[in-house]
Structures are given as structure tokens and as C-alpha cells.
Amino acid sequence: MDRTQVINFGPGPSALPDSVLEESAKALLNFQGTGIGISEISHRSKEFGAVVKRLEQLIRTQLDVPPTHHILFIQGGGTQQFSSFVLNMLARYRLLHPNIPDEEHVMDYVVTGSWSKKAAEEARRLGGAHVNIVVDAREHSSDGKSFTGIPPHEAFKFSADPALIYYCENETVHGVQFAQEDRTPSSFPFHLLARDAPGGGAIPPLVADYSSSFMSRKIPRLADHAVIFAGAQKNIGPSGVTIVIVREDCLVDVDAAAKMGAAPVPKMLAYKTYSDSGSLYNTPPTFAIYVAMLVLERMENVGGLKVVEETNRRKQEKLYGVLKESEGKNLIRFNVKDGSRSWMNVVFRGKDEELEKQFLASGEAQGFKSMKGHRSVGGIRVSIYNAITEEQVDKLVSFIKEFNEKIAA
Template identity: 40%
Template sequence: MAHLPHGRKLNFAAGPSALPLDVLQKAQSEMLNFNGTGISVMEMSHRSADFTEILTQAINNLQDLLDIPSNYKVLFVQGGGTGQFAAVAMNLMRLKPNHSADYFVTGTWSQKAAKEAEKYGKVNYVLPHTKQFKGVPHVNHWNLDNDASYIYYCANETVHGVEFQEPPSHNPDIPIVADMSSNILSKELDISKYGVIYFGAQKNVGPAGVTVVIIREDLLGRAMPSTPAVLDYKILAANNSLYNTPPCYGIYMCGLVFEWLKTHGGIETTAEKSNLKSSALYDIIDNSNEFYHCAVDKEHRSRMNVTFRIGGSNGNENLEKKFLEEAQNLHMIQLKGHRSVGGIRASLYNAVPVEHALKLADFMKDFQRRFGEPEA
């Protein structure tokens, strides 16, 4: 395989993950002297006119990309998705008198979110308990509470590779909260269906350290009295994300990614490419006679994180080690599955080019040809 420009690798990391090369090069060119200011964005006051322009443009571009209605606020915060596990509950759990919320637990991250929320109110687990996250059980198995303050789900579970293709059906009078850290900007969204959407930047948007919250205005001002100011959505919105010093450089990088997405066809294009990339791998998995095995139900397979074992459903550790070693030699990196589940995980976020996914697909076919069981 030919070497990539600048000694770059084919990066299939689950997060922090690949960023567009164009974005990195632009940031590099502006590192020492941003827009004639004589300083880096890293050195810039968050109260300055120059940073205000960076923040405003980032918000405007995100609003354009997602067609965000005017009655929603866009906030840039810190603390990652894990910080939002608490922030969501502290801001919304008291929307109704019984201080409870419905949680769909379909993987590691929604499981952690539910556990965190239990500190601030009652958590109703909508789905039957399971240790094997393979999809979303049929609606007949759901246990929704019409008195819930909100409904919470993780749109894409990066560890197990489970993705909701549509938001779960629910009582429209109850606001729905979605963690979209790993699939935001990868397909069209109707923002009006949600009360809150949040996403850590480090998968599809930018570097680690900044999280974006999109919240409907009528949900502001409902926080528990004990909510820290830096987690109170009303305070953050009133101060345009500048209540405290925000992650300035991370916001700048997110803004560059939003510009890049707009100039490369927007969400319609990213959705098309996401389908191409994931289909290329799943087609090989499904036609491998179980040499490659994906445990996730087909209708809930993630387009962002393709998880699989090699050598059968339980995996052959020697084959998987060999696969990772050979991939590394071909400049394909960070394909090892999450430590809690093992196996292989190929993350195909927006910044991963289609051709990189196709090169991985070619390698998978060649690897099976050389190490798979001979046909009968």
C-alpha cells in the first residue's frame, strides 16, 4: 500500500478520532498568526471580538447544517458526554413532580448515563436488562412511563456498535434527550423532535475537550437548585457559552469542521458516504461464512462503528492479533475493539474517506482468503 501524504495513517479510531486533513492543514497555517492578529487562537481572549466572531460563525454554520429551529440554543460546554450524563438529569429531572426519567439502555454509554442519573431522581429502565447488547428490543418489550420528565437514549453506541436508525417512538409531550456524540452530522435530523441533543466533539466534529448542547428554549431554567453554574443550561445560554472560559481552541476547530462539511456537500453527502463505508464492510462480514461475525442485529447495526470478531462468534484471539498486526503494517491503525468486548472495531466517522474504508474492505477479503477455512 502506498504511503499517505505527510506520513499519515488510515485512522479508524473510535475517539479521539480522525479529523479532515484539510481542516488540520488550515489550523496549521493559522497556528501562529490567526487572521492577522499576530497570535494563535490558543492565546486569544475569549472576550475578544476575534473570538466572538469564531464562536458566532461556528454556531451559525452548525445551525445551517442541521437546520436548527430558532427556538433552540446552541451551547459549547466542557466535561464531555460524561459531564452531560449529570447535566441532563440536573436540568430536566424536575420537569414533572415525580422526578423520574425513562432511559433506553442499549450499550455502555447509555448504561453509564442511567447510573449517573440515578443520583438525581428515579430512573425507569425502558428495556429488559441484558448483558448482551445486540440491538433495540421490539416496542412490545418497552416499559415507558407517561409521567416521565424526559426520555433518554444514546443514538449510537460506540462500544458494541448499536445504532438507532430513528428516534424511539414516544409520547410527544415528553421531551426526548439524545446523546449523539458518535453519529451527529452523519445523517439528516429533525431537530424539532428533540428537547436536547448533545455530542462530545471528539468523534465526528473536532478534538476532545469540547461538547455541544442543542436545547429547546422552553427547557431552560428548570435546573435543580444544587446544579453547579457551569452545568446549568440557562446560565450557559444567557452567557452565550461564555460564563467561564470555554474550550476556545476546540470551538475554533469545530468551526473549521463545520465549514469543511458545508463546502463538501453537507449532511446529504456525509449520509451517502456513511452508507457506502459501512456497507462495504458489512457486506464482507455477511458473506464471509462466519469467518467474520457481527453480533449486532442487522436493523440496528452502527454505520459509525463496525464491530466484529474473526474466526467465529467468540473470536479467535490469534487470528485477531494477526489481523491487527497486518493492518498496522498497511498503515491501518486503531482497529482493536473496546477492551470490554474485544474483537475488532472500525470507526468510520465523517472524516474517514470512503477510499480508506474500501482499502480496509480489500484487506479483510485478502485476510479471509489467506486464513479462512477452505470451502467444502
């Protein structure tokens, strides 16, 4: 098939805008008239230094990142951050509380899907603190073992003084996402944390995994977070670079903390290493950073994050709307309860495996690629990241309506 005949609904690496791919293809041969390709140019050159600064400025402006937070570009993906933020936050906690023994250090984890589950498992593996599961969404599902939504706020049990509180804003595999509107039933319960509680006080260090929803809509209470991280390969670029937004007080001297008893932190996992070097301590993923810059420049040109968010809202409303019609005809069932469903990863099951096979095969014939559900949960998953246009979603909606009529005939 030709590219124009295909719509890539893959969960990541995901679709990129054609205009960005065309521009980056030119830059692979000759970047900004240098005669050198973007993948060949020195990361120490002034031309590439300008790319890094431009990408940082685009993120800061469109997300309203305050000056209290640094923006870093790191390799290793979101999974590496499961180790990095633990080591950095425990080092910070040791510096702040030198006399509290390790066995009294606590890290809070909100488990709402497979990625937050893996993050908690990595924290336990690293040791150095007790891992407190604030809430496990499986315990609030009908079968007691599936991730089907955000648990009720009263189920969240935060520790009194954790070294960090981790949550995953959007679970790519299961299609579970926190609601954006504050204090709604499926939102993250910021109001249960110290600043909103009687007597006030500082919010404990919040660590948020935004890997599959970054730059798709605004981040609620961004300034209250200590760390926000996201792999680029969903909404803003190819795989290879991870964006990490770190509050200044979390850029700690990990060597000083180690001398006080904290676990040693490899230099390439320490956030301060990247902050001090402008993300250029070693050779970064130059091509991935450049493409991310092009994607965010394009976003700026079409009206910025506000316009992108409005488009994403319409896309998911259209897709969920037609799927609810399918549900009403007993052709599909949703994995996730209403109110907790992801904008980015629409996950559902057919009434049986045969219907799922027919749906996927028919969709493939129409050029709809990568709609098969994750191997751990099966079913169907349609990822509608930023690069998927509203017109492409409309084509999928029309296909689903026609499929419903064919099955019902």
C-alpha cells in the same frame, strides 16, 4: 510511519481531515492576521466571538435546528452531560410540578449499550427521582447479558409523565445504533410517545446522546427533542468541547427551582448559564471550537450534511458487505444483529482469538491503526467517522478480501 501511510480507524479522539489540520496549524501561530495564535487569543475578542457565532450557524443550518432550540458549547464531554441534563430536567420538572413529591418524580432510560447504562447509573447516583428502565437490550439478547441490538418496540415501557426520556442514538463500544427510518423495527419508537398516541399531547422531554454520530446523518425529529448533546471528538473536532442543543423551555432558572425543593445545580452545569452568555461565561475550549468550525465549513463546501450522509451510507455498506463475505466463510461473526448495526462503529469478532490477532497485526502493518475492540468487549472495532474517506474504506475492504483469501489458502 508517515501520516500518508496511516489510516486512523480509532473510536475517538478520531481522525480529522488533513486540510483542517493544516489550516489549524497555521492558526496556532497567527490567527486571521492578528499576530496571535488561536490558542492565545482572548475568548472575549471580536475575532473569537465570530468563530463561536459561525460554528453555531453552521450547525443550525446543516442540521435544520429550529429557532426554538439554542446551541451551546460546553466543556466536560458527553459524560458530564449525564449529570447536567438530569439536574436541569429535574429543576424544570420541579418548576412545572411544585406539589409533586420527589419520590413520585420519574426519569426514563433506554439502555442499549455501555454508555446508556452509565448514564442510568449516574442518574441513580444523583437521586432526586426514580429511574425507570424503559427497556434493557440485554434482556432481548440470546445470552441475556449482551448488547446485540435494538429491542422490539413492544418491549419499550415508558412512564406516564417522566421528567425526561434518555436514549443513546449510537453506542460506540458495542456498535448498536437506532435506525434512521421512522417506525422501522430498529428505530426509536417515537410513535409510542404522547403526540403520536390517541388523543395527542406533548412528547415528554427527550434527551438524546449523539456523541458518536453527530453530523454524520440527519437527526430524526430533532424539533421533538428537549436536549441533544455530543462530544466533538468523533466527527467534528478534537476533544474538549461538547455541543448541546437545548429547547428554549428547558433553559430554566435552576436557583428558583432550588428554592422550591429541587437539588441545587452548580452554575457551570446549568444550561441557562451558557445560553445567557453565548457560551462565553468562562474561558471555553477555544482551539477545539475553532477546529470544529473548520470541519463544518469544509463539510459545507463539499455539499453539506446530505452529501456527507450519502458518503457515510456507501462507506458502511461497503465495509459490512465484505464482512458478510467473511461471515459466510466462517471467519468472523457479528456482535450486533442486522438492522441495529452502527454506521460509525463496525464491531465484530474473529472465529477465534488467534485470527483476531492475525487480522489486527496484518492491518497494523498496512497502516490501519486503532482497530482493536473496546477492552470491555474485545474483538475488532473499525470506526469510520466523517473524516475517514470512501477511498480509505476501499483500501480496508481490499485488505479484508486479501486477508480472507490468505486465511482460506
